[in-house]
Amino acid sequence: MGRSAFISDRSEPNSLPDGPWTADDDAAFAYLERVVWQDGFRCRVCGRAGLSEPDSRKHWRYCGHCRKRFSLRAGTMFAGDTMPLGKAISAIWFMNFGEGPVYIARLERVMGTSPGATQRLFDRVSRAMSDQGLEPLGSGGDMISTSAEFERRLRLIALY
Numbered sequence: 001m002g003r004s005a006f007i008s009d010r011s012e013p014n015s016l017p018d019g020p021w022t023a024d025d026d027a028a029f030a031y032l033e034r035v036v037w038q039d040g041f042r043c044r045v046c047g048r049a050g051l052s053e054p055d056s057r058k059h060w061r062y063c064g065h066c067r068k069r070f071s072l073r074a075g076t077m078f079a080g081d082t083m084p085l086g087k088a089i090s091a092i093w094f095m096n097f098g099e100g101p102v103y104i105a106r107l108e109r110v111m112g113t114s115p116g117a118t119q120r121l122f123d124r125v126s127r128a129m130s131d132q133g134l135e136p137l138g139s140g141g142d143m144i145s146t147s148a149e150f151e152r153r154l155r156l157i158a159l160y
């Protein structure tokens, strides 16, 4: 790494966390279910808990009472989103704990996501954070020291 790259990295670190949701899609949905639906994923129609996993679609749940099927994204800010869930969760971490100011172009570069998708996510997360009184901590924190606070924030943001 050259000197200029080093200086650039120091002034604007771009490291994403190696979180429990980053390995693959399965890991991301397992994390979402554990953190956001910690009281159990409930049917969006009849409100009952304890939904089972349908055999045909991954990351969906089936309600044995009203027979509806739902993605685990339903009822969260990720509903209808095409961005991979793990990337969206990483973006939320970055907007809360990334070092230095987080603006759209920087987020787009770090995430490797399209301008439109990045803009939409950025706008939604910014609005949720602002309305929930969550200031970016800008700590560049590691996963161990930030995990409890991140999970609290992710729940507030995702369900906003």
Ligand SMILES: [Zn+2]
Binding pocket: 043, 044, 045, 046, 047, 048, 063, 064, 065, 066, 067, 068
């Ligand atoms: Zn139901």
